[in-house]
Structure formats: structure tokens, C-alpha cells
Amino acid sequence: MKIAIIGAGAAGLFLARALEGKGHSLTLFDHKEQAGKKLMATGNGRCNLLNTNLSSSFYSNKEFAETLFREYTYQELKRVVEEEWLCPLMEIGDYVYPASLSGIAFGHYLKASIHANFVFSSKIGDYAIKEDGVHLFHDAKEEVFDELVFATGGMSTPKFGSDGSIFPLLQKHGYAIKPLEAGLTPIKVKETSGLKGISGVRLKALCEVYVSNQKIYEENGEVLFRKDGLSGIVIFNAESILVHLGAKEAKIVLRPIPSFQKDRATALMKWKEIAPTAYLESLFVPSFANYLLERSREEKVPLSSLLNEISFTYIGHSSFEDSTISIGGVSLDEIEDDFSSKREKSVHFLGEILDFDGLCGGYNLSFCLASALKKAKSWAKD
Numbered sequence: 001m002k003i004a005i006i007g008a009g010a011a012g013l014f015l016a017r018a019l020e021g022k023g024h025s026l027t028l029f030d031h032k033e034q035a036g037k038k039l040m041a042t043g044n045g046r047c048n049l050l051n052t053n054l055s056s057s058f059y060s061n062k063e064f065a066e067t068l069f070r071e072y073t074y075q076e077l078k079r080v081v082e083e084e085w086l087c088p089l090m091e092i093g094d095y096v097y098p099a100s101l102s103g104i105a106f107g108h109y110l111k112a113s114i115h116a117n118f119v120f121s122s123k124i125g126d127y128a129i130k131e132d133g134v135h136l137f138h139d140a141k142e143e144v145f146d147e148l149v150f151a152t153g154g155m156s157t158p159k160f161g162s163d164g165s166i167f168p169l170l171q172k173h174g175y176a177i178k179p180l181e182a183g184l185t186p187i188k189v190k191e192t193s194g195l196k197g198i199s200g201v202r203l204k205a206l207c208e209v210y211v212s213n214q215k216i217y218e219e220n221g222e223v224l225f226r227k228d229g230l231s232g233i234v235i236f237n238a239e240s241i242l243v244h245l246g247a248k249e250a251k252i253v254l255r256p257i258p259s260f261q262k263d264r265a266t267a268l269m270k271w272k273e274i275a276p277t278a279y280l281e282s283l284f285v286p287s288f289a290n291y292l293l294e295r296s297r298e299e300k301v302p303l304s305s306l307l308n309e310i311s312f313t314y315i316g317h318s319s320f321e322d323s324t325i326s327i328g329g330v331s332l333d334e335i336e337d338d339f340s341s342k343r344e345k346s347v348h349f350l351g352e353i354l355d356f357d358g359l360c361g362g363y364n365l366s367f368c369l370a371s372a373l374k375k376a377k378s379w380a381k382d
């Protein structure tokens with residue numbers, strides 16, 4: 001088959017890799033000058049490709065995730081990458097990386113193992129489905145393909161290429177697109193007083209999220225303070241969950257020392273008269289100790305309660321420029337189980353372009369990989 005893949009990012013490259021040696025003629029089009037720019041920057045440069053626990057609970061649409069990951073379990077994805085693609089992986093806790101621990105090396109490996117025609121700095125104009133195939137109008141040319149795959153991502157970090165520029169074309173062809181919002185991104189809070197002084201400080205804490213006094217999420221992890229809000233993996237996950245809920249305001253509670261908080265509170269009672277700063281600095285960096293003292297004074301809250309509960313009001317999140325993923329995209333109602341369009345059988349959608357997303361921890365690349373393998377398998381059957 002002659003296959004056109006629009007978008008040489010994670011999903012496009014995974015599909016091309018999965019189709020390698022299967023006798024197809026592949027052309028990957030990308031409007032950037034290079035393939036896999038975002039993939040190479042993932043996981044802080046290490047590329048967190050998979051997670052050993054691919055539970056549907058980490059995804060926005062549980063039913064869709066369950067069906068896909070029942071077939072593409074962690075073991076199966078690992079088997080394909082290691083045994084079929086000959087690319088060893090490394091597990092660090094639940095997170096799984098290429099053994100090189102390098103997104104750049106993984107990107108190079110993928111590109112070197114794909115024999116496809118790459119068209120960079122490409123401009124996709126339109127497409128038309130005709131009897132002899134899909135006519136793709138690109139770069140002032142018209143080319144006919146058997147299949148057309150859209151793997152152009154969403155709108156997060158547009159500097160890597162996914163800028164949402166394909167959506168108007170898809171809307172023109174009648175596809176339902178759920179409006180996009182930045183996901184897995186830092187949040188903005190109301191209580192900004194003093195945050196400038198602790199910008200860049202990291203705190204291990206239990207993070208709880210409340211909407212209308214109901215606890216909707218909790219996770220242990222590291223929170224990074226910013227001058228206008230909070231960041232870090234637990235905050236990214238909380239943000240995505242709030243966006244999915246459509247919550248405009250929420251309470252974020254950080255419990256810095258949950259496990260031994262009672263002992264510490266007792267110790268604090270002893271210490272507080274003598275030298276509260278010294279006590280706090282036995283637990284935190286000086287700037288954060290100072291922040292707690294100031295907050296305790298300003299809000300007239302005892303230090304012992306503040307140590308158990310530092311509250312913030314969520315009032316919004318950062319933009320696409322700062323986000324790990326985008327939430328929204330081509331509706332899942334538009335596609336069959338094998339990722340082909342229900343209306344235009346020779347059109348397919350893979351990866352983040354779809355209205356489906358996961359939390360931090362390798363879940364989004366796992367989806368790109370599973371969706372690409374499922375697509376490749378459906379063509380192998382045909």
C-alpha cells in the first residue's frame with residue numbers, strides 16, 4: 001500500500017517503524033524541518049516511553065483505554081519494542097525508558113530504522129477521496145495514496161511542531177473536534193503573596209484536590225513552587241483532572257510531612273517558643289521556612305496547622321507553551337477500534353490528535369505506541 005503519514009512525531013514514527021519491512025511505500029510529511037522534535041525532549045530528555053502499570057484509570061476515557069490496553073498490555077508493548085524493534089528498555093520503578101536513557105538517541109534509532117520518504121517543511125493543503133485513492137494536495141503538488149494518516153498531535157508546546165494547524169482542514173471535512181485546552185501543565189493560584197521568594201523550591205508533599213469541598217484527587221510527590229503558582233508532576237496530574245471536570249476553581253492542599261506530622265507537631269510545640277526558624281530549617285530550606293513563618297503570621301494560622309495543611313486556590317493553568325499535552329481533539333466517536341475514520345475509510349487518526357489523554361508517567365507515549373501498533377496490525381490482517 002502507498003501510505004501518507006502527516007506528522008513525523010511520536011505516533012507517526014511509531015507507525016512507520018511498525019510498518020517497516022511489511023512491503024508498504026511510506027511517506028511522512030512534517031511542517032517542521034526535522035522528525036520527532038517533541039519525542040526527543042520527552043521525560044526530561046530521557047523519554048519515559050511506557051509504564052509497567054498501564055491501568056485505564058490513568059486515562060481520560062476509561063472504556064476506550066481498557067479495550068486498547070487489554071490487547072496492548074505493558075508486556076506486549078515491551079515485547080514489540082525489545083524483540084521486534086531490537087531496542088532494549090530500562091525499568092526505573094514503574095517508569096520505562098529506552099536503555100540509552102536518551103530521547104535523542106531513541107529518536108535517532110527510530111529514524112535510522114525506518115525506510116520511508118520524509119518530506120520536511122511541508123505544507124498540507126487539502127485532500128480528496130476519489131475512486132483511485134486519497135488525493136493529497138501538498139507543497140503545490142497533488143499525489144495519490146491508498147491511505148492517509150493524521151498524526152499531527154494537539155497544540156501543546158507548539159515550538160516542537162504541534163500547533164493545531166491541521167484542525168481547520170479536518171473541520172472542513174466534517175470532523176467533530178473537541179476544543180483543545182492545555183493539559184499536564186503548571187497551575188495558577190490566588191495566594192501569590194510570598195511565592196516569588198520560594199520560586200524554584202521543591203517540596204515533597206501529599207497533594208489533595210478539592211472541588212466544592214469534595215476530595216477528587218490525591219497523590220504523593222514533589223511540588224515545585226513558581227512565582228504565580230505550582231508545578232511538578234502531581235500538580236500536572238491534578239490540573240488535567242480539573243480541566244476534564246471543567247472546574248474553574250478548586251482547593252489544593254499540600255501536606256508536607258504527612259507520615260510523621262504528629263511527632264513533628266509535638267516537637268514544634270516544644271520548639272516554637274525558643275526558635276521556630278531553627279525548627280523549620282530542620283525540615284525545609286531557609287526560604288521555605290521563612291515563607292511558612294510569614295504565612296502563619298499573615299493568616300494568623302498556627303505553624304503546626306500550616307505544617308499539616310498549606311492551602312492554595314486554583315484559578316487556572318498555564319498556556320499551551322508550557323503544557324505537556326493538550327486535552328481535546330478529534331472525537332473518539334469519529335473513529336473505529338482500529339483508528340480509521342468511520343466516514344472516510346482510508347483516513348486514520350493516531351496519537352494526541354485524538355480526544356484522549358493520560359496522566360504523567362509514560363501514559364501518553366504508551367498510547368501513541370499502542371494506537372500505531374493497532375493500526376499496523378489492522379493493515380497486516382487486510
Ligand SMILES: Cc1cc2nc3c(=O)[nH]c(=O)nc-3n(C[C@H](O)[C@H](O)[C@H](O)COP(=O)(O)OP(=O)(O)OC[C@H]3O[C@@H](n4cnc5c(N)ncnc54)[C@H](O)[C@@H]3O)c2cc1C
Nearest residue numbers: 007009010011031042043048152153161351352362364365
Ligand atoms: C516536554 C514534554 C515532555 C513529555 N514527556 C513525556 C514522557 O516522558 N512520556 C510520555 O508518555 N509523554 C510525554 N509527553 C507527551 C508526549 O510527548 C506526546 O503525547 C506525544 O509526543 C504525542 O505524539 P504525537 O505524535 O501524537 O504528536 P507530536 O509528538 O506532537 O507530533 C506531531 C507532529 O506533527 C507535526 N505537525 C503538526 N501539524 C502539522 C501540519 N499541519 N502539517 C504537517 N505536520 C504537522 C509536528 O511538527 C510534529 O512533528 C511530553 C510532552 C512534552 C511537551
